[in-house]
Amino acid sequence: MEAKAITRYVRVSPRKARAVIDQVRGKTVQQAREILLFNDRAVAEIIEKTVNSAFANAAQKGHADPNRTWIKACFVDEGPTLKRIRPRAKGSAAPIRKRTSHITVIVSTEKEA
Numbered sequence: 001m002e003a004k005a006i007t008r009y010v011r012v013s014p015r016k017a018r019a020v021i022d023q024v025r026g027k028t029v030q031q032a033r034e035i036l037l038f039n040d041r042a043v044a045e046i047i048e049k050t051v052n053s054a055f056a057n058a059a060q061k062g063h064a065d066p067n068r069t070w071i072k073a074c075f076v077d078e079g080p081t082l083k084r085i086r087p088r089a090k091g092s093a094a095p096i097r098k099r100t101s102h103i104t105v106i107v108s109t110e111k112e113a
Contacts, residue, residue: 001063002072004106005054009079012043013099017076020044021103025074029055029066029107047103054105063109072108076101 010017020041024032029051036048051071058069079100085093 001058001061002106002108003054003058003061003063004104005050005057006105007046007050007053007103010043010046010101010103011098012046012101014076014078014101016041017043017047017101017103020047021074021076024051024071027071029069029071032071033066047105050103050105051107054107058107058109069107069109070111071105073106074104076103078102 020036020039020043023035023039024047027035032051033048036044036051051074054071055066055069058064063069079102081100082098084096084098086096088094
C-alpha cells in the first residue's frame with residue numbers, strides 16, 4: 001500500500017533540498033526521522049514534516065508501523081522562480097533569482113527490491 005505527500009512552493013533552492021532528501025531515500029520512516037532530526041540544514045525540518053505527512057496518510061489507510069513503512073520514492077522538483085533586481089553601480093541592475101521547490105515523498109509498506 002502506498003501513500004504520498006507533496007509540499008509545494010517551499011522557499012529553498014531545489015539543489016539544497018536534493019542534498020538532504022538523498023540521505024533518506026530507501027530508508028524506513030523511523031530511520032528517516034532520526035536522520036532529519038539531526039541534520040543541520042533548514043530544509044530538513046520541512047522534509048521531516050513531509051515524511052510525517054506521508055506516513056500519516058499511510059496510517060489513515062490502515063498501515064501505521066514506522067519500522068515497516070519504507071520511503072519508496074522521494075524527489076524535489078523546481079517550482080516557480082521569483083525574479084528580483086538588485087541595484088548595482090552606475091545605474092545598472094543585477095538579477096536575483098529566489099528559487100522555490102516542490103517536495104514529494106511516497107511511502108510504501110513493501111520494501112522495493
